[in-house]
Amino acid sequence: MTTTDDGRGILYPTRLPSFHRVPAPPGLEALLRWFWIPQWSLAAGRTSRQEVLPFPASNLVVQPGAVTLTGPSTRASFRDLTGTGWAVGALLRPAGVVQWHPEPERLRDTEVPFEAPDLLVSVEAALEHDDGAAARGEAASAFARWAEDRMVLPDAAGRLANAMEELIATDRAIVRVEQVAERLGVSVRGVQRLARSHVGVTPLAIIRRYRLQEAAVRLREEPAITIADIAAELGYADHAHLSRDFRTVLGLTPRTYRGGQ
Structure with a gap:
């Protein structure tokens, strides 16, 4: 947790x-x-x-x-x-x-x-x-x-939505929506509905946000690790894909972010 x-x-x-x-x-x-x-x-x-x-x-x-x-x-x-x-x-x-x-x-x-x-x-x-x-x-x-x-205690859908978000937040190996669906025992479409109805963004957006947050922490706290290694550990195909996501969301490259600490 x-x-x-x-x-x-x-x-x-x-x-x-x-x-x-x-x-x-x-x-x-x-x-x-x-x-x-x-x-x-x-x-x-x-x-x-x-x-x-x-x-x-x-x-x-x-x-x-x-x-x-x-x-x-x-x-x-x-x-x-x-x-x-x-x-x-x-x-x-x-x-x-x-x-x-x-x-x-x-x-x-x-x-x-x-x-x-x-x-x-x-x-x-x-x-x-x-x-x-x-x-x-x-x-x-x-x-x-x-x-x-x-506030009242969650209903079944709320509990499942919480489980979805907690799984993505805590398991670094989760990089695809299909993995979330398999772990929760629901369909991919079911995961997509949960994310839209209880978070407001797609499940893939939730996954990417947590992985980007983790990338930022690694870049900040572990200067010796390479950007390529961070990308691989977080399920990115390569350094370039992590850099693209980083630029899209943060407006700067991983290297620039690391240098600004």
Whole structure:
């Protein structure tokens, strides 16, 4: 199972402001992966660009004055941080996102307002605590209590969608949709329907996103390993195919990314 110390998704960890993940409490693990909480306070005139390769999932996010639902992204993304700020987000599992939006495909590459004034008030109040760790813990707890009051346990389709996503996320050998179908005991078409209805992107897109995230981690943390070896270990036909996917999604080559760490 993926855990809060999972290094995937953050492209330049050393450039992060304060960033913490809090695991979903018992009872919510089938609906939320974790809460993520960045906080920053930058000097006047300074900007910090935070670049991410998002997980193939949706997020429910509380920020000062607003709550939004953000769908799965097909590209790397960035946010320029200035001044002082924070966010508290919940990374939704497939069984969780469908409880907030019936058609995750319509959320793809989109952020929409989400009406939850009580959630906003409780999280904002928690983050007023003077102790940073205590504030983060209370903010995550307030978010969890709000979710527990409104979300229900997954149905059979939700449980199967979670199993699909977990399999792809944790088994590096999964590089084809047919492998997912065989492991789950369903048809390829069934896997495709699950991905569309509970994630909002194709199963192949989910596979490629996790493999690209893993490639970025290897490039960043293992400078001695060759790009060709990383490509082979992650199921790419060759170095060129990994480089093509990297350029398409991140806008730069693996070599350029590695050199920018």
